[in-house]
Amino acid sequence: MALSWMPSRNRPELLGLVGHAMAADAEVGSEAPAKRGVPKLFLIIGAAVIVVLLGGAGAFFFLSSSASGDGEAASAPAGHDTFIFNLQPMMVNLNSEDGASAVMKLTIALEVADEQMMNEIQPRLPKVIDAFQVYLRELRKSDLEGSAGIYRLKEELLRRVNIAIYPAHVQSVLFREILVQ
Numbered sequence: 001m002a003l004s005w006m007p008s009r010n011r012p013e014l015l016g017l018v019g020h021a022m023a024a025d026a027e028v029g030s031e032a033p034a035k036r037g038v039p040k041l042f043l044i045i046g047a048a049v050i051v052v053l054l055g056g057a058g059a060f061f062f063l064s065s066s067a068s069g070d071g072e073a074a075s076a077p078a079g080h081d082t083f084i085f086n087l088q089p090m091m092v093n094l095n096s097e098d099g100a101s102a103v104m105k106l107t108i109a110l111e112v113a114d115e116q117m118m119n120e121i122q123p124r125l126p127k128v129i130d131a132f133q134v135y136l137r138e139l140r141k142s143d144l145e146g147s148a149g150i151y152r153l154k155e156e157l158l159r160r161v162n163i164a165i166y167p168a169h170v171q172s173v174l175f176r177e178i179l180v181q
Contacts, residue, residue: 082171085110085118087129089177092136094144102141107177108132110161110170120168127164135160144180 087108094102112118121128135156143149158173 083112083115083118084174085112085121086176087125090129090132090136092133094136094180095138095140097140103181104136104139104144105177105179106136106175108157109174109176111172111174112168112170117168117170121165121170124165124168128161131160131164132157141180144178150175150178 087110089105089107091103091105094104096102110121112121139153144153154173154175158170161170161173
């Protein structure tokens, strides 16, 4: 049987040959990019593994260095006691724009470094109470809403007490009771 170059629709036996040849070309074409893609895949996976290992090593060193620093910091305050100086409860009227009355009851304790500091604060206590009263009377009920409002109140009271008792120093202001009605 002689082969002639005629369209394959007239020669069904050639359809199979042409199909096999095209399939072989497709297989050869698909193998070549796969061989090139495999090293890229290994490079990407290898880079990801290296990044994860470096991240893990960094986290280990960061956590181990902060753990040793926390241990030293935790042992330092244990050897150094602070003293708490309790103030009398205060009741103040809060400032209001709409004429409604609001009252705040506040009990505060001052944290000081040592007993000598407590003795230095004692004669200056009227100045501390005055500084607190002046500030607290200008507050509005809305100023005390949420944890941010209480934090601002705490920081402002600390600033005012340290100004009133200078050169003595209070480490922190502690709220024992806050009641706003």
